[in-house]
Amino acid sequence: MFKVGIIGCGGMGNMHATCYEAIDGVQLVAVASTNEDQLQKMQEEYKVKTYFSAEELILDSELDIIDICLPTFLHVEYAIKAIEAGKIVFIEKPLCLTAEDADLLLETQKRTGAKVQVGHVVRFWDEYVWLKNAVENKIYGNLISVNFTRLSPLPAWSWNDWFNDHTKSGSMALDMHIHDTDFIRYMMNAEPDNFKTNVTRTKAGVIDYISTSYNFGDVLISAEACWAMPGNFPFKCAFTARFDDATVVFDTDTLNVYKFDGTHEQPEMTNDFDSGSDTGINVSNLGPYYNELKYFIDKLSKNEPIETASLNEAATSLKLVLSEIQSVGGVKI
Numbered sequence: 154m155f156k157v158g159i160i161g162c163g164g165m166g167n168m169h170a171t172c173y174e175a176i177d178g179v180q181l182v183a184v185a186s187t188n189e190d191q192l193q194k195m196q197e198e199y200k201v202k203t204y205f206s207a208e209e210l211i212l213d214s215e216l217d218i219i220d221i222c223l224p225t226f227l228h229v230e231y232a233i234k235a236i237e238a239g240k241i242v243f244i245e246k247p248l249c250l251t252a253e254d255a256d257l258l259l260e261t262q263k264r265t266g267a268k269v270q271v272g273h274v275v276r277f278w279d280e281y282v283w284l285k286n287a288v289e290n291k292i293y294g295n296l297i298s299v300n301f302t303r304l305s306p307l308p309a310w311s312w313n314d315w316f317n318d319h320t321k322s323g324s325m326a327l328d329m330h331i332h333d334t335d336f337i338r339y340m341m342n343a344e345p346d347n348f349k350t351n352v353t354r355t356k357a358g359v360i361d362y363i364s365t366s367y368n369f370g371d372v373l374i375s376a377e378a379c380w381a382m383p384g385n386f387p388f389k390c391a392f393t394a395r396f397d398d399a400t401v402v403f404d405t406d407t408l409n410v411y412k413f414d415g416t417h418e419q420p421e422m423t424n425d426f427d428s429g430s431d432t433g434i435n436v437s438n439l440g441p442y443y444n445e446l447k448y449f450i451d452k453l454s455k456n457e458p459i460e461t462a463s464l465n466e467a468a469t470s471l472k473l474v475l476s477e478i479q480s481v482g483g484v485k486i
């Protein structure tokens with residue numbers, strides 16, 4: 154039985170806690186947060202030890218796994234402390250804010266041999282897993298193009314409004330667009346030959362919309378993301394994929410295949426897990442988060458390497474998004 158401690162008890166900390174409760178072979182034992190009310194709520198709900206100090210939680214000898222659900226600018230500091238303390242580590246995405254910090258994490262992992270997974274949850278999202286399989290196995294012939302979309306209001310639940318501070322979150326481009334960039338690399342099992350990025354900016358000059366097209370040989374893939382939608386706009390993640398024999402359309406919770414032979418399919422997604430609980434963030438179904446943490450615990454239980462959403466993969470995706478941001482003059486001008 155792996156014993157896990159979560160640092161950060163906001164949106165993702167709660168999401169992970171609910172998932173661990175549902176996964177065999179792991180027990181949530183401790184949580185850390187700077188927010189007393191959150192600690193008390195977690196203590197009542199999960200009967201866990203609580204820490205105000207992340208450092209103290211990391212040094213708790215009962216813990217095998219440290220799960221870092223902190224605001225992004227704090228990831229690198231606590232991930233390195235946890236690795237150096239000999240722990241297995243899960244780090245929410247995006248990995249960190251800079252290429253230098255990503256390299257520091259990679260060097261620390263190489264030196265210590267630590268097992269690390271990063272929260273690139275789209276790699277475990279049923280409809281995206283299904284799309285990767287359709288591409289790899291040419292279920293509808295060759296892939297021609299895909300357009301990915303990810304639109305949201307600015308996250309409203311965050312600690313000290315840190316998402317809204319680009320020095321802490323890296324802006325929407327790093328926080329949200331990276332979901333699709335990472336998945337595109339994973340789906341194609343390759344790096345793009347080149348890319349072209351366009352953005353819009355707030356009056357303060359911070360990126361609030363990004364659109365990047367990536368060329369992979371003859372295949373054209375684009376991804377747009379925005380978190381400047383009105384507060385009542387429902388979170389939307391979607392893709393339209395064109396194959397030789399069909400066009401596939403996913404829109405937040407529906408997947409349709411329109412075939413050139415005139416038929417229509419609605420593939421059934423099988424491995425969804427819905428706790429029915431309100432997680433407080435903009436995705437109500439635990440499914441993909443359950444899938445990613447189940448993969449993590451399964452790999453640890455079997456003592457197999459973490460390949461999907463590894464530290465190296467997360468660092469490569471981070472560097473690609475940073476290059477995109479750099480190509481348009483930075484997060485803020």
Ligand SMILES: NC(=O)c1ccc[n+]([C@@H]2O[C@H](COP(=O)([O-])OP(=O)(O)OC[C@H]3O[C@@H](n4cnc5c(N)ncnc54)[C@H](O)[C@@H]3O)[C@@H](O)[C@H]2O)c1
Binds near residue numbers: 205312328
């Ligand atoms: N995978 C996804 O789909 C997804 C979705 C949302 C957020 N995220 C990522 O998850 C991470 C956390 O985001 P969130 O939405 O949970 O943020 P949040 O603001 O809801 O929660 C952050 C938590 O960290 C705590 N905290 C801050 N400083 C601390 C410190 N020094 N020690 C201990 N606790 C501290 C806060 O009290 C709060 O509990 C971010 O990197 C974010 O980008 C991922």
